[in-house]
Amino acid sequence: MIRRARLSVTAACALLPALGWWIPRTAGAQFPPSPPPAAPLRPMQFPPFQEVRLSNGVQVILVENHELPIVSLSLAFPAGSRYDPAGKEGLAELTAALLTKGTPSRTADQIAAAIEGVGGSLSATAGADWFTVSSTVLTDHVELALELLADVLLNASFPQSEFDLAVRRFQSQLQLEKSDPGTLARRFFARELYGDHPYGRSMTESSLAALSRDDVVQFARSRLKPGGAYLIVAGDMTLAGARELLERYLRGWSGSAPTAASDPEPPAPRPTQILLVHRPGSAQSNILVGNLAMGPRDPVYYAITVGNRILGGGTDARLFKILREQKGWTYGAYSSVTRRSGPGFFAANTEVRTPVTDSALVELLAQLRRFRTEIVPDSELAAAKGYLIGSFPRSIETPQQIASQVTTVKLLGLGDDYLRSYRERLAAVTAADIRNAARRVIRPDSAVIVVVGDGEAIYDKLVKIAPVRIVDPEGKPLTVEDLKPKAEAVTFDPAQLVAGRDSFQVLVQGNPFGYMTAEWARFPDSLVYTEETVIAAVGLRQKTVVRLDPNTLAVRSVERTGQAAGQNLETAVSYQGGRVRGRAQTPDPRAGTPRVVEVDTTVAEGTLDASAFQPLVAALPLAEGSTFSLPVFEPAEERTRILTVKVAGVSDLTVPAGDFPVYRVEVSGTPQPFVFYVTREAPRRLVKIEIVGQPLTFELTASRRE
């Protein structure tokens, strides 16, 4: 040791004059001119864990750590969404949302106040496989945490009011997801990969509608059982202490969840196909490519994890560098490997501008194939291992993090040695291992490809890559013919539009935050609609004037002025002879300055301006069950969208202006779906607007007719 040190000093002294480093500020001969090499990796001292089975069958795992007076409890049940009965998808998620929302002795508010009052937390979540209830508190409040945990597990009362609230929130969420191409892509991808296997199913509006409070009660009663459950306790607790407390608080809780019926097999691999989810007018395409891969305990995981980091596991990886930095097609491109209790999968994803959809997909597939044939260079291997091995310890620093890692190990059955040897297993991966793993796990020739985008623009290019099936966002099969936008002729009824003024209040989560007024004025040669909206809290003030032909209701001009997001908006366009001309200035919060579009283009006959849509809803020939497709021109985007207008139902609605029998009119095809409520009695009036997925509603407060 000493000899070696002397030798190296001598060598350094001899070399120094020759090297001639510029050594700034001080002649620090000892300061190394390049980053020091990594010291040897010490064996991972992952906290050992102890296990004990309670008398009621709960398997308790304790990660004992008395450094801080913190206890983290995490109770995991085999009750994730894969146990949702067919046709009732969403049940596990709904149950999780409701579990902490009341018991016979505590309201939802009281549960929240009790746990927050001691600075702790309590929550429930449902994943694909597991249903988890967790709490973290200081040690001296652990009995309160257990009392609340036991109370919700044994006595959750699932009040109907909370059920209704949660269902409404989920409905809004689903509506919002339909307009989110990323979520659409993931849902269709899962369906393509897993078919009728539970991993392929997900909550829909109809499955949500099929759920009742009784289903939730039944699910909780039958599936949240101690038998088969894991309770991971991490932190300041001894095994004896944990056992005593748990036996006491969980007394009277017994039984096991029924064994689930065996799952349908996922589809067998087949030659690569593309599922095109047609979103008319979509400016970008969301692409997902992947295939079913390995089971949870397959040792190929280590090599493919390192490989994935190189291929697409971050901003330092190939997909990102090539698709974003070299080609400039996208903001991001990534790949991932997912483990489940059942079969897992490999996936690569990106979202690209519509015109480069096929180029990006071809390049993505080429990179996957290249990964199966070429050996990765040492520099990439070293950087990937450096990141994965180095960052792992940061993921087990707190008791909650440790509990989460141990939970994964238990739930996937990875074995007690897994966490201890994880870094060594990654370190041992060779470039040849990665290629072998890639050949097994990444299969671009028998892959599922989902592309969500504008079918009309991309179909012809996609069929050159692989066979294409087409569906709409609801999953309904479409033919190539269906991709051509076509809007049916709709005859508006001018008699529904009566001169007068309607006032609306703007509500955010039920609280008034602004107002809107809508006024119709009739002149001998024109019909003028003026709308003013002020939502001060979000900085929106705008005034819109739409001039129409009094007989055909064809739009002649639109002017909009105001301010939003601190920027001025100013739009003025006119329609004449199948052409629209003008200028649209809209806020662009990202850029910091408004976006200006000079508009001069042709529009099909019967096209509405986007600002004219809302005022004309009342003049549509609304009837129960009717559906319309309307071409709507958005000047700011210089583009026409086909909006689908559907009369989804009739009901009686109360707003501040009074009680009205109404049509519920759902509008999709816009980035944000809307629901309009229009009176059934003529002359019809708009009485309420909801923006799906946003806590924003407009309600009629007063109406004056001339």
Next chain:
Amino acid sequence: MKLRHLMVPLVALALAAPSGAPVLALQRIAYEQYTLPNGLRVILAEDHSTPIVTVNVWYNVGSRNERPGRSGFAHLFEHMMFQGSAHVKKGEHFQLIERAGGTMNGTTDEDRTAYFETLPANRLNLGLWLEADRMRSLAITAENFENQRQAVKEERRLRVDNQPYAPALVEGMAMLYDSTDCFAYAHSVIGSMADLDAARVEDVQAFFDLYYAPNNATLTIVGDFDPAEAKRLIQQYFGDIPRGRDPPPVECRYRFDAGPMRKTWEDQHANLPAVIIAYRAPPHDHGDTPALQHLSTILGGGESSRLHRSLVRESKVAFGAGSQFQSRRGPGVILVFAIANQGVSAEALEHQLLAEVARVRDQGVSEEEVTKARNDHRAATIFGMQTTMSVSQQLQHYAHYHSSLDEIHTELDKYLSVTGSDIQRVARTYLVPENSLTITVVPKAGANQ
């Protein structure tokens, strides 16, 4: 790379959690400290529970050390520290840390500038080497400087000038102190655009030479390391960096009875009026600090706080309301604020805010409120001790804000022994009109029409 404290938009404060107090320790953190001959203070705290290590360097310089005409330097400097040094190219600092599996950042406030990285235990040498290289040889070039001056100006636009209420909060707080008697706290951390424009690269070099010397820095290492090896590396990397001059002391004269001050702020990004009532508070090491912290929690911490219950939920005059206690090495600020609901005037809002302040002064607080404030502080303190990063920040906090690092062992007790009458007393002492600055923020006329 961010400014601490004031940069949080007021709206976010109004809707979010209690104000952030410095986190204090509950139980004994074992540490050792020593000073190198060149003045570098070193604090080592071993924790072998996870094989990671945090290297945390605080320079004893913040905006309080700046001179009139040169505001914004401390923060500008923090940006410069990521622009490369003799052996680290621009951008390489981040890449070296990332490829080692680590994380890093830097922050600046009135009282200090902090740089830290959390790494796997076997890369302690990398963290120390990176910190040492920039302490000994920061690349102060005209190009880097110009580059970062623009970046800081952009940051000011993004985080202050274009945020509703932020200019009033940032500039307003500095108005509590007199720029002749206490320039240290009479200007904002981010500084003025004019001063940033006037800065020359020689000023930056002079600032570096004076404040970024080892005798003005404290190096803290927390986590899984061998102290003998750490000391050897510290000696090798930092030992021969020459000591600098002693920086001049910070001077600040202030009083709590200067008389009520008012200021109206026209804000082109705000759409609703807001009222901020700020009061001067004593320096962090003053005995009233724990009671002021609890007072702030009771008034404005979370949804069960007085201001939220009374102004937001009950009378509904406010869209959001809260409080903030900013405790500093020098005199600090305790403030209450509310943003008006649609149709509520600033006068009505101020009236209700003042009524809540008066209610604490006149009637004190309940036992339940005291218990909640103590619990809240205790839980936050302990949850804040879970990572090597947060422990290193606490050690640095005690090294700079307290007379002895050992106070880390006793500080929580002070907070847990605060009584309701202590809280009422500090409210009567500091939350009084003659110690106040009332800022009314009004939407700028015409801006939104």
